[in-house]
Amino acid sequence: MEPRFLLLSDVAAELNVSDSQVYHMVRSGELPAIKVGGRGQWRIERARLEEYIAQKYEETAEWVRRNPLTDREPE
Structure with missing residues (x-):
């Protein structure tokens, strides 16, 4: 059974970000x-x-809809 509450470091590991980034988000x-x-x-x-x-998935999907990927000329 997973614990109900997580440490900031646990959340940082889950999101693959730094502890300080999670602290700032909190x-x-x-x-x-x-x-x-x-x-x-x-x-x-x-x-x-x-x-x-x-x-965050919803926000990202909305951002993608508003910012469609345009075809680029090959380099």
């Missing part, structure tokens, strides 16, 4: 997270991460 509110414990460590719920990924 601090900016882009990726929902909670602070737990006396030292206020960040945790991201797996379900929220999956929602975030699905949202």
Whole structure:
């Protein structure tokens, strides 16, 4: 069974980005997270991460629709 909450480093590994990028996404509110414990460590719920990924797929698909690939002349 997978854990419900992930460390920032776990999320960074899942997304193949740096820990600092995940921290910025959390601090900016882009990726929902909670602070737990006396030292206020960040945790991201797996379900929220999956929602975030699905949202990014939708945003990317919309971007692709608005920015069609045009044929280029061979170099």
